[in-house]
Every structure is written in structure tokens, then in C-alpha cells.
Amino acid sequence: MSADSFTVVGKPVVRQDGREKVTGAARFADDLRFPGMLSAVMVRIPAAHALIRSVDYSAINNDPALAAICDASDVPAAKTVGIVRKDQPVFCDKKVVTPGDVIAMLLGESEEELLRLRDQVRIEYELLPVLTDYCNALAPNEPLIHPEFGSNLIVHYPLRKGNVEQGFAESDHLLEQTYTTQRVEHAYIEPECVIAIPREGRKEIQIIGSIQNPFTARRIVADVLGWPLTHVRIQQAELGGSFGGKDDIMCLLSARASIAALKTGRPVKIRYRREESILESYKRHPYTMHYKAGFMQTGKLKAMKIDIIADGGAYASMSPFTTWRTVVQATGPYEIEHVWTDVRAVYSNNPYTGAMRGFGSPQPIFAQESLMDEIAVQLGMTPDEIRRINGFRAGSITASGQELAQHDVNLVTVLDTAVGQTAFAERWQENEQHIKPTWTPSCSLDNKDFIEPDQLLQKGIGLATSFRGCSLGAEGTDAAAAYLSLRPDGSASLLCGLAENGQGLRTTYCIIAAEILGIPVDSIEYLDFDTAYIADSGPTVASRSTLMGGGAVKNAAEIVRTQLEGTLRKRWNLATDRSFVFSSGLVALVDDPAKYISFLDLCALAHSTGVNLSAIGWYRGPRVHWDESVGQGPAYFTYVYGCQVAEVTVNIGTGEVHLDHITAVHDPGTIINLLGAQGQVYGGVTQGAGYALWEEITAPNGKIKELNFDEYLIPTSLDLGTITPLFVSGKETYGPWGAKSLGEPTLELTAAAIANAVRNAVGKRFFNLPLNLEEILLQRKLRPEDPNANQ
Amino acid sequence: MIPQIEFVRPKTLHDALSILAESGDGARVIAGGTDVIPGFQQGDLRLKSARTLVDIHHLPELKNVETRDGGLAIGAGITFTDLAKHPIIAAEYPLLKQAALTVGNVQIRNRATLAGNFVNNAACADSVPPLLVYNAVLRIQSHTSVRETPLSDFLLSPNQVQLNAGELVTNIFLPKLSASHSGEFYKLGRRRGTAISRITLAVLLKVTENRIEDLRIASGAVTPIGMRFIDLEKVALGKTIDKSFLKSLANELGEHVLSKTGIRWSTPYKLPVLQQMFFQLLCRVRGCSGEAIR
Numbered sequence A: 001m002s003a004d005s006f007t008v009v010g011k012p013v014v015r016q017d018g019r020e021k022v023t024g025a026a027r028f029a030d031d032l033r034f035p036g037m038l039s040a041v042m043v044r045i046p047a048a049h050a051l052i053r054s055v056d057y058s059a060i061n062n063d064p065a066l067a068a069i070c071d072a073s074d075v076p077a078a079k080t081v082g083i084v085r086k087d088q089p090v091f092c093d094k095k096v097v098t099p100g101d102v103i104a105m106l107l108g109e110s111e112e113e114l115l116r117l118r119d120q121v122r123i124e125y126e127l128l129p130v131l132t133d134y135c136n137a138l139a140p141n142e143p144l145i146h147p148e149f150g151s152n153l154i155v156h157y158p159l160r161k162g163n164v165e166q167g168f169a170e171s172d173h174l175l176e177q178t179y180t181t182q183r184v185e186h187a188y189i190e191p192e193c194v195i196a197i198p199r200e201g202r203k204e205i206q207i208i209g210s211i212q213n214p215f216t217a218r219r220i221v222a223d224v225l226g227w228p229l230t231h232v233r234i235q236q237a238e239l240g241g242s243f244g245g246k247d248d249i250m251c252l253l254s255a256r257a258s259i260a261a262l263k264t265g266r267p268v269k270i271r272y273r274r275e276e277s278i279l280e281s282y283k284r285h286p287y288t289m290h291y292k293a294g295f296m297q298t299g300k301l302k303a304m305k306i307d308i309i310a311d312g313g314a315y316a317s318m319s320p321f322t323t324w325r326t327v328v329q330a331t332g333p334y335e336i337e338h339v340w341t342d343v344r345a346v347y348s349n350n351p352y353t354g355a356m357r358g359f360g361s362p363q364p365i366f367a368q369e370s371l372m373d374e375i376a377v378q379l380g381m382t383p384d385e386i387r388r389i390n391g392f393r394a395g396s397i398t399a400s401g402q403e404l405a406q407h408d409v410n411l412v413t414v415l416d417t418a419v420g421q422t423a424f425a426e427r428w429q430e431n432e433q434h435i436k437p438t439w440t441p442s443c444s445l446d447n448k449d450f451i452e453p454d455q456l457l458q459k460g461i462g463l464a465t466s467f468r469g470c471s472l473g474a475e476g477t478d479a480a481a482a483y484l485s486l487r488p489d490g491s492a493s494l495l496c497g498l499a500e501n502g503q504g505l506r507t508t509y510c511i512i513a514a515e516i517l518g519i520p521v522d523s524i525e526y527l528d529f530d531t532a533y534i535a536d537s538g539p540t541v542a543s544r545s546t547l548m549g550g551g552a553v554k555n556a557a558e559i560v561r562t563q564l565e566g567t568l569r570k571r572w573n574l575a576t577d578r579s580f581v582f583s584s585g586l587v588a589l590v591d592d593p594a595k596y597i598s599f600l601d602l603c604a605l606a607h608s609t610g611v612n613l614s615a616i617g618w619y620r621g622p623r624v625h626w627d628e629s630v631g632q633g634p635a636y637f638t639y640v641y642g643c644q645v646a647e648v649t650v651n652i653g654t655g656e657v658h659l660d661h662i663t664a665v666h667d668p669g670t671i672i673n674l675l676g677a678q679g680q681v682y683g684g685v686t687q688g689a690g691y692a693l694w695e696e697i698t699a700p701n702g703k704i705k706e707l708n709f710d711e712y713l714i715p716t717s718l719d720l721g722t723i724t725p726l727f728v729s730g731k732e733t734y735g736p737w738g739a740k741s742l743g744e745p746t747l748e749l750t751a752a753a754i755a756n757a758v759r760n761a762v763g764k765r766f767f768n769l770p771l772n773l774e775e776i777l778l779q780r781k782l783r784p785e786d787p788n789a790n791q
Numbered sequence B: 001m002i003p004q005i006e007f008v009r010p011k012t013l014h015d016a017l018s019i020l021a022e023s024g025d026g027a028r029v030i031a032g033g034t035d036v037i038p039g040f041q042q043g044d045l046r047l048k049s050a051r052t053l054v055d056i057h058h059l060p061e062l063k064n065v066e067t068r069d070g071g072l073a074i075g076a077g078i079t080f081t082d083l084a085k086h087p088i089i090a091a092e093y094p095l096l097k098q099a100a101l102t103v104g105n106v107q108i109r110n111r112a113t114l115a116g117n118f119v120n121n122a123a124c125a126d127s128v129p130p131l132l133v134y135n136a137v138l139r140i141q142s143h144t145s146v147r148e149t150p151l152s153d154f155l156l157s158p159n160q161v162q163l164n165a166g167e168l169v170t171n172i173f174l175p176k177l178s179a180s181h182s183g184e185f186y187k188l189g190r191r192r193g194t195a196i197s198r199i200t201l202a203v204l205l206k207v208t209e210n211r212i213e214d215l216r217i218a219s220g221a222v223t224p225i226g227m228r229f230i231d232l233e234k235v236a237l238g239k240t241i242d243k244s245f246l247k248s249l250a251n252e253l254g255e256h257v258l259s260k261t262g263i264r265w266s267t268p269y270k271l272p273v274l275q276q277m278f279f280q281l282l283c284r285v286r287g288c289s290g291e292a293i294r
């Protein structure tokens, strides 16, 4: 099917849940109440690293407000959980390794009373040395966070291609830089909430919650309870944002709620306030990245050596997967002969880090795109030129030795589109040539430090490009299921095994089924997610829902359509080679459009003749593979490409950066819902801008300072100018009609583009995100806890 | 969490004042509640012994704006939204309007009141610098008394003001200002929307034949509470206004602030930026620069 023959695919379709969400009618987990339901309150200690000596509940044990206490002694089976490494206790009883850790949970009818009781639990503990400098985590004398693993190393990924030293020797120039990125919070609008309801005889548990990945939660709860998966049933409530953040934490809360519900025989709700949400939930990894590049006078990159250390914080969580994506993509979308990369994730007593939109890519993109710009400036080239010289093209070989084939390698296309659209090169050069006033911020300003008023605001333009492997890649099994059932009246019900995360996948899936069956999108009812009704399709992560789930939905719709075609062939006595068009609620013969039947009549006919109009669709990604010892192999089965151009105004008196315009050019394959795709760009760019300029979770001594949105600053609508999304299309074998990924690509390169634009505006380069006021003006962060703050 | 607490909503100012007189120490006034409600959440000590909240947000007596003695008397309970819309305020006291429009966001401005802002007396209260340069005088009433106090005396120390139990600020009087004064308000936040001030400045200037006849300077968020710089203003009197003088004035402002705060963690950023932006602001007021700072 070609693009212009689509009926709904690619059109702007208003999402199914949009109205309810903006009118407040949508029901989130915390809107649900059940008879006899108990509240829960967590008991913690304000320590980042401590041995628990004793826990004394005697002061509250007989209080009528207390229904029960749950702690480690109540955990029936697995005491520790984790998606990769099982290092995170459901309740801590020996040690606390981060202040978010929970020692016990109090249950009762009144949250307020429980908060009062919480202060009366007496916990004795012994403070241990706290490790916060994660770059030092592997040094011999540092404390071990989880001594049972023998080291603070969570994972190490090497990648070796060619001979990097030889590459450096042959290079005309070398450039070496170190970059750092900060820890950030997902900032989903709805904090965590989950309800566990014991079923008859306490032999089954029903869980309803704001859960990103219901199948992961099912597995973890079953492990903790020591039950088979069938006895754990997870239903997803309307979810108020996730961005990768409602995975581990929601599994853990589901497990705690289940334990309490089974202990008390009553429904138990856990809901977090914002402070508690930020305190306990995981964050995006801070990275420290050392890059060394060797390149020729012509601009051609010859060799790159990269050493990255990622702060995994207190628990391993997704670090092994996040940093794997980093090692695959660390050199950026450039062909380089000799590459030597090491990526390590380590433990520390900092807040733990895991999945967040971008997943190991925003950090290296900031580094590698800053480096590319610096090389361009050094060689007297424009940023787009250097990228055109090195960028991937059809048949290029990646750092892991994969040949880019079987899809349109659109890197140069997105670059040229973005550059053309914004008159990038001319404007970049014009700004470069402009002489920028400088001043030295000090306690007493010299005459020359005062900026002429008409020089206060400086304009800059910058770009960044990226490539991104779609879906899970060699991280794991990649398959998804969808269930579609046609009713006698021509309407349908649909459910996919990938859970809605607020990105609008329900609407996307309905569009896909509607296109295949030629019926209106709103005649398809999307069913509520329940692990009891649909096959495990892996997690909603890695921008894989449209690609994998969409593939499954398309397959299900095609199966049903084939059934309908069979019915019609029989009825009309047609040979098997006669084919049909399904469109506008009619089914007609391709070569004789005058011969048609209404979709409704055909459904009724099929129904009355006992034809099966229900199907489970399935979609499996092709095999990919990875050699861990050298970091070589076809990591992902396909890739997407993006280029963003940021235009900024910098107030050089204050360090304020205003984003005037971001042009985001992406190649997501075929677009299913135009409105959804544009929404991804608006949201992703905004989140990427937050990463560039404002957002940062600091944790002096392991304790988070920014526990609410008064201190954790995310961009508001006044902080961003125009965002222009542009889509480039290309041929793709995989996904429904070649639809690939967009969610994460939109966010991952924004910060890099902004940093490059700021450099263009002020003439200084920045190596440490976020580019907040102090960073811009002083090229360092200022923090109250910093011992040198006063110098 | 907000504790169980009595909530009363008197119908008139008179009733409000008598309820306050009767309730004694346990009563707290709530207007827009945009400081009080988060205050409960943050364990604000001023709310610790609160037993009754007296809501004055709707009282019509506190919403009036009227001209008096050539100046303007503004009802203490006016919201920032209404304040910013008021034509006389916009025309005669534009710095106050500018400041009002930088408070929080639309939702906050729809509730937040002018008196609530300076009675709370946070260092970063945005209405304070403009009110200080306009020489605002407060009318303060209790069930049995009425008194008038300049705002500069009323503000004591962070979160402390000269207000007794049972008293309400009922209006704010801004004396008449000569038409030849010009001025600007400036706010620096970490972002544009819903931003706590890092620096605010209000400047009023009257120049005759290139000599400074009157200069009023106030800042917020850089000293423990918002304040006027009277000494500095005196230095400027009669001086010829040119860029090099403005630079020296900016430097002196820095010294004044430093003497008040000592070196703090934020000083390496805030102090130079204060001087830089003060200079920029004076240039703007003077008309040396056509461009807006933002």
C-alpha cells in the first residue's frame, strides 16, 4: 500500500483518551476506592548508607489506628528483586544504601494517623561511609555498596574496532575532552499509585495501578510471593505519564501492596506524594565521558577512543541495558575506522538510576555532538559540513561493525532538510564572526566589564544529529501480541500486549486496525489492559510500541480480514486470486468495484456462518546479535535518524538562555497518527530542553535536595518558543507499513543542539549539563554544599 | 498535611476584625492562601499553633482602589490579576503592574493578593521593591484601632512584619508621583514561568538637565528582605548622569549588598549579575538602550 492510498494512516487523529484527560474525567489509580481499603505509609531513615541495628515497633503496636505492619519478615519468597540483578530489597532489614529505601510499611485507615505513628517507630542504625563520587567507585578503598557482588562494578561493555592507536598515529589532529551530564527526574505528572486486592481465599492477587509494564510487575510480584504467574493479575489504571519511570518502582510498590493485602485480607492502596516519589523513584544516569578523536585535515574522522562511567546509584536496575545502548551509539552516526570504547556502570550511594526516555543516548549525544562542533570550528568548517563528511550513508559500517542496509539511511537527508529549512550554515557563520563582548563576573566590576546595552542579547544557532537503534535490539527477545475481535455489527474490540503509557498507543493501534479493515477508527473499542487477557509482549520501552505492537495489531487485523475475504469468496463463488478493497465501510472487488458488500453485512454473514472473526496477531523482530567481548555485531535490526536545529538568545549579563525556535527533523518511518507524532516531538523537545538548561537532581551526601517542583525546574510553556516538527520518510522493511520509532529520538539530541547554539551565541563551549545561569556565566555550578562555593 | 482546623469566612471587614479579636493567638488570616497552604505542607512555624483560619479573600472592603490625597489607595486584598488590569495603576505606578505580572503564573495571580505578598515578607516577594520606591504607606486596622505605617518600617526581618494579633492590613497608599519620574522593574528568575526571583530591582529616576534630582532604588531576593538603598540614593543626588557614573553606582550597590549579606554560596553569581543588570536597568530608564532586557 502506498502512502497516498491510506485512508486514516498518517492523518491527524484526536486520541481516544484526550477528552477525558483534559476534562478531568479520566480515572487514575488514586481515584479508585474499594470497600475496606487500607492506606500505607513507608518507614525510612534519613541515611544514604547505614547498617540497621534494630527496629522497634513497641510504641505503636497497640495503637488502634494501626491495622498491620509489613517488613522484610513478611516477604514470603524473593526478598530482593531487580529486572536484571536481584539486588533491591522489597523491605530493607540489614542495610540501607540510599535514603529512598524502605524498612517497613504501616497500614491503617487514616493516612494522617499513620504519618503520626511513623515518627514513633524507633530505628537504631549505624552510619557507614557514603560513596557519592561515582567516578571513584572502583577505587580500592571505597565502600562496597553491595558487598555480595565483590565490587561496585555493575557492568562493563568494551567495544573494539580496528586499531585505535594506529588511527591516532595516522590522524592529522587529535582532540580530547571530558563531558558530564547530570541526574534528572522523569517528572511524570501523576505520582506513583497502586492498589492490591486479595481475591477469594487469598490465593490470588489483583493489582490495579499506574504501571508502565504490567508483565514485568506480574513477574516481580509472583517472585516475591513465590506464586505462579496465573495467580497474579495486573490491570493498568489510566496512566499519568511515565517516560520510562514507572517500571522498577511500580514493580516494587506492587509487591509491597500485595504482601500487605494478603497479610490483612483487605485491599491496600499505596500512593506517593511528590516528595516521596522523587525521593524513592529512579532517575536518569549521570555520565562522565572522556572522548578522544583523531581526524584528518579534510574533516574525516579516523579514530575515536571513549571512556564512559555511568552512575548506577544504589541499585543495578536497568543499568546493564541502558549502558549497552550507550556502547552501541557512543560514536554517533559517523563512520569511524578505529574505535575503542569502554562503558562502565557502577554502584554508589546516590539515588539509583534506570530507564528514562532516551535510555543511555542523551548523554553520549551531548558529548559526541559537542566534539563534532569543536572539530568543525578547529578546521574552519561549518557544523553541517563536518557531519556530511562523516555521516552514515547507505552501506556504512557502524562502530559495532554492522552494515546499514535494508532501510533508507536518512541521516544526510534529515541533516540537509534541517539545514535548508533554517538557513543554518549562513546564520551560524554570521554569528561566529560577530565579536562577542566578554566580562569577568566578580564582586567588583571593572569599567570594561559593563556590557553595552545593545550587546546584552546574543543570538546563536546550533545543530545535532543522531541515529538510534529501534526497539530492544540485542538486549532481549522482541515480540508482541494483539487480540482483535469483530462483532456481528461490524464494530471491533482490540487489545495489544503493550501497555499504554500516555503516548497514545491505543489510538495508534485503532488506526492500524481501521486501515486494514476499512472501518472508522471509532468503531474500534480499545480494551482495558489486563495481564489475564493478553499475551506478554515485553515492556513499553525503547520506542517499540508502534513498531512491535503495531506490527501485531496489523497482523491480527489481516488475519480477520482474510477470514472475511474467504467468506465472501465462498458467497460470491470467486477464485482465490480475486482480491478486495476494504474501504469506507465497504468491501469491493479490486477489478470490479461495482461489486461490493457493506462491511456490516459481511460481518453479519460471517457471523451467521460460524466463521471465526477473532484473532491473535503476532509480530517478532528479526534476529540480532552481539559479541560482548569485543562489542561487535548487528545490534539493532533497523535505525532511525534525526537532526535538530536550536536557535537561542543568550543574555550574556545573566546567563539566561531562551529557546527561540527548535526545528526537529526526524525519520520515524511511516507515520500512523500525525497528531501523535507531532505530540511526541513537542514533548520530547521540551523534555530535552529541560535537560539542557534547567533540570538537575543533586544529592549532597546521597540525599536528594530537589524533592518537589519548587526546586526541580522543568520548562514551562513560556520558556520555549516555536517547535517545528518535520518528518522525512523512507523505505523500511519492518513495522506496520514501515513505521519505526519516534518517542525517544525526539528528546535525545535536543540538549546537544542547544549547547552548540549557546556556543555559537557566546563563543564559549560548555562541557557540563545543565547549562544553567551559573554554568553559562561562570562555567561551573554553584551549590550551597560546595566547599569551594565562596571562592 | 493540613491539620484539622477551623475555617471561618466572615461576611464583612467588621466581622473579620471582631473574629480576629476574639480568637486571639490561634487565629491566622488567609487571603489567596498561596503562601499559607504550601506553608502547612512545609511545616512553617508561623502556622504551628494555628487553630482557626479566617478567610478574608472575598471581602469587598479589601478590593477597592480609590484616589486619595492625589495618591492611590489600593485595597490590600486585590489580586495580582486585578492589580495588573487596573488602568490607574498601569498609568501612574507602572512598576507595580510590571511586578504583578511576574508573580507565579496566571492561576497564582488569580488568587494571590498584594498584602499577602508583603505580609509573608519573603526575600523574593516581588511587590516589595516597587512598593518601596513608591513610598507605600500601609493602613492597618484591628477591631479597636487604625494606624498607618510606611512599608519600609513594617518589614522587619525574613517572614517577620510589624503586625499584631488581631490586625489586618486594609489598604496600601501610594503617594502622588511627579510625571517626570521614570522607572523600571526588573526580575531575574531561573525560568520565565512560575519562577522564584533570584534578583529583583525597582528604580525610579528624575533627571533635570542631566542631573539626578531624585533616584530611588530597591531590590529583592539579594538581601534577607527587600530593601531601599537610601545611602546610595543620596550619593546620586545632583550628580551628572552618564554611563561612567552609572557604572560606579552599580559597583557601589554591589558593595552595599555585600556589606548586608557577606559572602554566600551564591555571591560569585549574584553579586556581579546584580551590578551588571542594575547598570542595564539604569541605561534603560535613561533611554540609552531601546532594547528590552528580555
Ligand SMILES: Cc1cc2nc3c(=O)[nH]c(=O)nc-3n(C[C@H](O)[C@H](O)[C@H](O)COP(=O)(O)OP(=O)(O)OC[C@H]3O[C@@H](n4cnc5c(N)ncnc54)[C@H](O)[C@@H]3O)c2cc1C
Pocket: B028, B029, B030, B031, B032, B033, B034, B035, B036, B037, B038, B056, B076, B077, B102, B103, B104, B105, B108, B111, B112, B113, B114, B115, B116, B117, B118, B119, B120, B124, B125, B126, B127, B163, B167, B168, B169, B170, B194, B195, B196, B197
Ligand atoms: C506556585 C507559586 C508561585 C509563586 N510565585 C511567586 C512569585 O513569582 N513572586 C512572589 O512574590 N510570590 C510568589 N508566590 C508566593 C505567593 O503567591 C505570594 O506571596 C502571594 O502574594 C501571597 O498572597 P496570598 O493572598 O495568597 O497570601 P496568603 O497565603 O493568603 O497569606 C500570606 C500571609 O499574609 C497574611 N495576610 C494575607 N492578607 C493579609 C492582610 N490583609 N492583612 C494581614 N495579613 C494578611 C496571611 O496571614 C499569611 O501570613 C508563589 C506561590 C506559589 C504557590
